[in-house]
Amino acid sequence: MIKSNNPYTQEELYNIEELNEKEINQSIEDADQAFKSWKKTKFSERQKLMLNLAETLESDKKKLAKTITQEMGKPLSQAISEIEKCAWVCEYYTENAESQLADKIIETDAQKSYVSYEPIGVVLAVMPWNYPYWQVFRFLAPQLMAGNVGLLKHASNVMLSAKKIQELVEKAGFPKDVFINLPIKSDQVNKVIQHPKVKAVTLTGSEKAGKAVASEAAKHIKKSVLELGGSNALVVFKDANIDQTLETCVQARFQNTGQSCIAGKRLLIHESLHEEFVDKLITKVKDLKSGDPNDENTFISVMAREDLAEELEKQMQKSVDQGAKIRIGGKRDxxxxxxxxxxxxxxxxxxxxxxxxxxxxxVTTFKDEKEAIDLVNQSNFGLGVSLFSSDIKAAEDVIVNLEDGAVFINELVKSDPRIPFGGTKTSGYGRELSDDGIMEFINKKTVYIK
Structure with a gap:
């Protein structure tokens, strides 16, 4: 039985019966059968259905957003923005998938030679609770447009969102079983990966979960893509525009109540700016409205589960015991x-x-550029980093020395359908979104005609 409570009211939301092994296997077989016809559909048909899906998301966004707020406590206004972003990624791949997957002609000694980009089949997506729609749609949109079909194993506390995503796909007119939600627990994931009809797996989640999924996929020689979170640095150089940087840093750290893999978690600031910047930062943080996530003015609400808040409290207390100072906040209820x-x-x-x-x-201070770079790279994670400076050329010169998967100058790290997203080191491997994302689960078939 899969159970979930509303983190704000503590009200029990649901008890969902998980699938048994027979039902799991049947779902996989159904998806594989759907793939055999779906892979043959023309791009024009896929485009029509994906645009329908985008329009359905837009028309139902307030209702869908309430489900997010109810299940994991995201402030309602931010939940609505999440649904809007899902519609955007559907529209992006509606417009671009056909050209991204067009045959690539290569000049050789042959009469004709080219690379054909073809779907591989059933792909499993293991997804987290913090962006219960967006994390799924940045997988769903490119892979359905590519001709693949999807299985979803979602986080246990957002099973209503998972159910609604499958319903949205069906409502948009997609053929039955091209996208199937599997209400299962984590201990059943390996059974899905092992099934011969499942060709690949993508996971967004913890390092522990990533290791488990990647090792199981490797045992069966199946492709995996991992996005395992990060500890992104916000690097404030001494020539940064303080007021603009403050606004961006507050958004980077505190949106979604700080529950984001790409949040700016470590503020690295030049020692000459430290006192002024932190004082102004405290003022801005004090102004953030906390409260009921259903209130459209709420910016900070509860975390998704009490055990997650307890874990953060332990990390904070251990750091305080080692000499860190609480400048504002620090209490949990x-x-x-x-x-x-x-x-x-x-x-x-x-x-x-x-x-x-x-x-x-x-907050950590640095003396010079070299120390700032060393502090950024000292993390075991490598998802992204933000650099703040009025000297764009100098900031660009730093990029080559950074080990992360993304560098944003005078902006927070964010996902955007038009640019690839993914990390290095223990932040995982592979890329989502843009051309790179749609190519992850593709058979790049070489054709040579003498």
Missing amino acids: QAYFEPTILDDVKPGMPVFEEETFGPLLA
């Missing part, structure tokens, strides 16, 4: 964790070394 700024953070402290998945920002 069940699943609610106050927006918090920890100062005097040093390498070796949990809030520097580990991913902090909640509304806590760790």
Whole structure:
């Protein structure tokens, strides 16, 4: 039985009966049967259906957003924005998938030679709760447009969202079983990966989950893509525009109540700016409205589960015991964790070394550019980094020395359908979105005609 509670009201939302092994296998067989015809559909048909899906998302966005808020506590206004972004990724691949997957002609000694980009079949997506629609749609849109079919194993606390996503696909007119939600627990994932009809797997989640999924996929020689979170740095150089940088840093750390893999979690600031910047940052954080996630003015609400807030509290307390100072916040009430700024953070402290998945920002100073680069790269994660400077050329010169998968200058790290998304080191491998994302689960078939 899969159970979930509303993190704000503690009300029990549902008890869902999980699929048994026979039902799982039948779902996989159904998906494979659907693939045999879906892969032959013309792009024009896929485009029509994907555009229908985008329009359905837009028309139902308030209702869908309420489900997100109910299940994991995301403030309603941010939940609506999430649904709108899902419609955007559908529209992006409606417009671009056909050209992205067009045959590539290669000049050789042959009469004709080219690469054909073809779907591989059933792909399993293991997805997290923090963006319950967006994480799924950035997989769903490119893979259905590519001609693949999808199985979804969603997080246990967002099973209503998972159910609604399958219903949305069906409502848009897609053929039955091209996208199937599997209400199963994590201990059943390996059975799905092992099935011979499942050709690949993508996971967004923890490092522990990533290792388990990647190792199982490797045993069966199946492709995997992993996005395993990060500890992104916000690097504020001494010539940064302070007011603009403050606004961006607050958004980067505290949106979605800090529960984002690409949130700016480590604020690395030039020592000459430290006092002024942190004082202004505290003022801005004090102004963030906390409360009922259903209130359209709420910016910070409860975390998705109480155990997640407890874990953040432990990371904070251990860091304080090692010398970090709480400048604002630091208190927890069940699943609610106050927006918090920890100062005097040093390498070796949990809030520097580990991913902090909640509304806590760790502040560390640096003396020069070399020290800033070293602090960024000292993390085991490598998802993204933001650089803040009024000297764009100087900031660009730093990029080659950074080990992350993405670098944003004077902007927070964010996912965008038009550009690839993914990390390095323990943040995972592979890419989502853009041309790279649609190519991850494709047979790049070489054709040579003498």
